[in-house]
Amino acid sequence: MGEKRNIALAGNPNTGKSSLFNLLTGLNQHVGNFPGVTVDKRTGECRLGPGHAAGVLDLPGTYSIFPRSADERIVWEVLGNAAHPDHPQLVVVAADASNLERNLLLFTQLHDLGLPLILALTMPDMALERGSMVDVQALSFHLGVPVVVVNGRTGEGLDDLKSLLMSDIPAPRAFRFCVTDLLTLADQPEAQIRDTEWRYSRIREILRKCQVRKDSNQDTASLRSRLDRFFVHPVWGYLVFVGLLMLIFQLIFRFAEYPMEWIEGAFLALSRLAADYLPAGVFTDLLSEGVIPGIGGVVIFIPQIALLFFILSILEESGYMARVVFIMDKLVRPFGLNGKSVVPLVSSVACAIPGIMSTRTIPSWKDRLITILVAPLMSCSARLPVFMLMIRLVVPDGNLWGFFDLRGAVLFAMYALGVISAIAVAWVFGKIIRTGEQGFLLMELPAYQLPRLRYVFLHVREKAGVFVTDAGKVILAISIVLWVLASYGPPGQMNRALESMKQAHPEWSPDSPEYKEALAAVRLEHSFIGIIGRGIEPVIQPLGYDWKIGIALITSFAAREVFVGSMATIYSVGEDFEEGLVERLRDERYPDSGQPVYTLASGLSLMVFYVYAMQCMSTLAIVRRETRSWKWPLVQLLYMGVLAYAGAWITFVTFS
Amino acid sequence: MEGKALSLRALSVLRPGEGGIVSVVASHHLAPKLVEMGLFPGKEVKVLFRAPFGGPMAVEIGGGYTLSLREDEAMLVLLDPENF
Numbered sequence: 001m002g003e004k005r006n007i008a009l010a011g012n013p014n015t016g017k018s019s020l021f022n023l024l025t026g027l028n029q030h031v032g033n034f035p036g037v038t039v040d041k042r043t044g045e046c047r048l049g050p051g052h053a054a055g056v057l058d059l060p061g062t063y064s065i066f067p068r069s070a071d072e073r074i075v076w077e078v079l080g081n082a083a084h085p086d087h088p089q090l091v092v093v094a095a096d097a098s099n100l101e102r103n104l105l106l107f108t109q110l111h112d113l114g115l116p117l118i119l120a121l122t123m124p125d126m127a128l129e130r131g132s133m134v135d136v137q138a139l140s141f142h143l144g145v146p147v148v149v150v151n152g153r154t155g156e157g158l159d160d161l162k163s164l165l166m167s168d169i170p171a172p173r174a175f176r177f178c179v180t181d182l183l184t185l186a187d188q189p190e191a192q193i194r195d196t197e198w199r200y201s202r203i204r205e206i207l208r209k210c211q212v213r214k215d216s217n218q219d220t221a222s223l224r225s226r227l228d229r230f231f232v233h234p235v236w237g238y239l240v241f242v243g244l245l246m247l248i249f250q251l252i253f254r255f256a257e258y259p260m261e262w263i264e265g266a267f268l269a270l271s272r273l274a275a276d277y278l279p280a281g282v283f284t285d286l287l288s289e290g291v292i293p294g295i296g297g298v299v300i301f302i303p304q305i306a307l308l309f310f311i312l313s314i315l316e317e318s319g320y321m322a323r324v325v326f327i328m329d330k331l332v333r334p335f336g337l338n339g340k341s342v343v344p345l346v347s348s349v350a351c352a353i354p355g356i357m358s359t360r361t362i363p364s365w366k367d368r369l370i371t372i373l374v375a376p377l378m379s380c381s382a383r384l385p386v387f388m389l390m391i392r393l394v395v396p397d398g399n400l401w402g403f404f405d406l407r408g409a410v411l412f413a414m415y416a417l418g419v420i421s422a423i424a425v426a427w428v429f430g431k432i433i434r435t436g437e438q439g440f441l442l443m444e445l446p447a448y449q450l451p452r453l454r455y456v457f458l459h460v461r462e463k464a465g466v467f468v469t470d471a472g473k474v475i476l477a478i479s480i481v482l483w484v485l486a487s488y489g490p491p492g493q494m495n496r497a498l499e500s501m502k503q504a505h506p507e508w509s510p511d512s513p514e515y516k517e518a519l520a521a522v523r524l525e526h527s528f529i530g531i532i533g534r535g536i537e538p539v540i541q542p543l544g545y546d547w548k549i550g551i552a553l554i555t556s557f558a559a560r561e562v563f564v565g566s567m568a569t570i571y572s573v574g575e576d577f578e579e580g581l582v583e584r585l586r587d588e589r590y591p592d593s594g595q596p597v598y599t600l601a602s603g604l605s606l607m608v609f610y611v612y613a614m615q616c617m618s619t620l621a622i623v624r625r626e627t628r629s630w631k632w633p634l635v636q637l638l639y640m641g642v643l644a645y646a647g648a649w650i651t652f653v654t655f656s
Numbered sequence: 657m658e659g660k661a662l663s664l665r666a667l668s669v670l671r672p673g674e675g676g677i678v679s680v681v682a683s684h685h686l687a688p689k690l691v692e693m694g695l696f697p698g699k700e701v702k703v704l705f706r707a708p709f710g711g712p713m714a715v716e717i718g719g720g721y722t723l724s725l726r727e728d729e730a731m732l733v734l735l736d737p738e739n740f
């Protein structure tokens with residue numbers, strides 16, 4: 001068996017480079033990251049034949065070797081520096097056959113770096129349709145490297161590419177296209193422009209010799225322009241977008257709910273199984289109450305992430321997403337956002353995690369960072385149980401101005417508050433955050449095409465995998481810490497409380513449900529979290545909360561919806577808490593004054609608190625993953641905490 | 657030559673359907689990027705459509721592909737209007 005070759009795939013964005021990568025590696029691919037930067041490193045293994053395999057690195061798409069973003073800098077570093085650990089022995093340049101001129105710019109640059117190259121012409125069907133297919137042999141002759149045509153859709157030509165990958169490709173004669181040493185031009189924009197112009201004139205010359213001009217198919221061109229006119233229309237364009245969003249949310253809420261329930265049920269059953277069959281003890285408790293629910297808390301997000309990315313990548317693949325960016329850019333720019341921020345923000349209404357993961361497409365770091373920072377302000381589905389509980393508790397069933405359902409109006413107000421705050425905060429961050437770079441749009445509007453399901457599924461698998469492996473570790477660690485804090489407390493205090501509970505109700509047998517519920521309540525109350533909850537009472541009193549709410553606030557840091565479960569435990573209303581909890585909370589009064597704890601003022605205040613507070617460790621974990629630092633999740637935790645406190649206080653004072 | 661320089665128009669002021677030949681790309685930090693994306697002198701371009709409310713414009717670059725750019729980005733590209 002020969003030595004394993006390292007191959008890199010390079011090319012412009014939207015050239016079918018990724019489908020080429022998928023064709024070569026199949027499911028043998030892995031997403032990691034380049035050290036120190038937020039760029040995904042997609043690698044895989046390709047079986048070339050008996051005894052022959054190659055490691056394939058899918059480099060980020062770029063139009064030129066001169067970097068203008070973190071992604072493009074990776075290409076520059078990997079290919080420009082022979083000492084780089086990922087420097088390949090061979091580069092396959094993917095080039096869109098229907099748009100060769102621009103695609104060949106990167107090719108000529110890589111050529112002049114002296115790298116052994118193969119040129120893979122992709123999208124031959126589109127080139128044939130447009131009548132711009134070149135003479136492949138002539139092109140190979142003029143460029144001085146092997147040229148192969150590969151159809152990413154059908155896989156046609158893949159075997160030719162694979163056999164080329166096994167053969168010996170010599171490094172090309174350097175400086176064939178230009179006389180300057182590219183590596184010296186990194187910081188010289190004027191020289192870069194001259195170099196690029198010269199390359200384009202050489203490319204045009206070569207293409208003139210290789211072009212086989214035929215009549216283009218006017219039908220597809222006119223279909224495309226008709227679709228474009230519709231999707232960017234001042235009325236229809238926005239209506240289609242809004243309609244599509246409604247449809248997406250319907251799909252997510254309708255279909256993600258079932259697998260989420262199954263996952264919840266399965267992990268609950270697994271916890272019980274562990275508790276019942278393993279020998280009782282600290283280790284079993286840790287497993288059944290800490291680790292298993294912790295893993296469950298990670299897995300529960302997968303249906304939403306998978307479904308959202310399934311839809312998003314179909315929209316991206318089809319070419320529609322670029323049109324959304326196109327029509328939304330002007331509307332969101334005054335607020336420090338980019339047209340490409342719109343879809344991540346809207347996705348965050350389902351769940352901020354996939355929303356934040358989809359900010360990768362925003363080219364400017366500042367625009368992307370602001371989008372990440374404000375995305376969790378969009379009210380996600382996990383806030384809904386909290387809102388519903390509070391609305392049923394404190395908002396009377398009635399009408400607003402005769403025709404709006406009052407409860408519905410309050411729910412809408414909470415969502416609107418989130419959206420308005422996200423926009424306002426984006427504007428403020430836009431003024432505060434100073435980076436040298438200036439945001440730009442400058443993007444290709446890709447041709448419309450039918451999405452390839454295979455590619456869509458690989459994308460979904462990749463995103464879900466990244467979430468589980470990267471964010472999952474942090475989430476699991478925090479859940480175990482929270483479990484320890486909620487299960488243990490100073491033993492003396494805990495035992496005294498348990499004794500006094502037993503004395504107060506000597507009639508309860510240790511197996512009765514009343515006993516178990518009361519036990520859980522006492523244990524939580526006297527655990528470390530309970531003590532912290534009591535400790536913060538003076539701090540949260542101005543917001544209209546008592547120490548029991550304080551405990552629920554702390555436990556729900558794991559995830560917002562935990563709030564409802566914690567309230568059920570604290571008030572020991574047992575498993576069927578839906579109705580019981582609302583009744584129980586309604587009767588709750590301050591022991592000293594006899595005033596009810598849950599009033600319109602304190603209930604609204606609590607809802608506003610949940611609109612703002614960063615009560616989601618999974619989001620913090622994914623922000624850390626996407627920004628590669630703890631700085632930004634901490635900034636987020638802090639600013640959202642301040643907003644939550646201030647907003648809740650103002651609400652409480654206003655409605656008291 | 658003098659007369660020709662005066663007749664140059666910025667890409668940003670063109671209406672859909674209008675086009676020309678790229679003559680100069682103004683000096684700006686985005687200039688190398690614009691040239692790399694195909695807006696080099698001598699290239700024929702045509703405005704296809706514009707986004708509503710003064711948003712970005714879609715420009716066909718020499719029959720090869722469609723580029724979308726903001727108005728202030730298109731301002732950097734000066735065209736020699738071609739028989740319009």
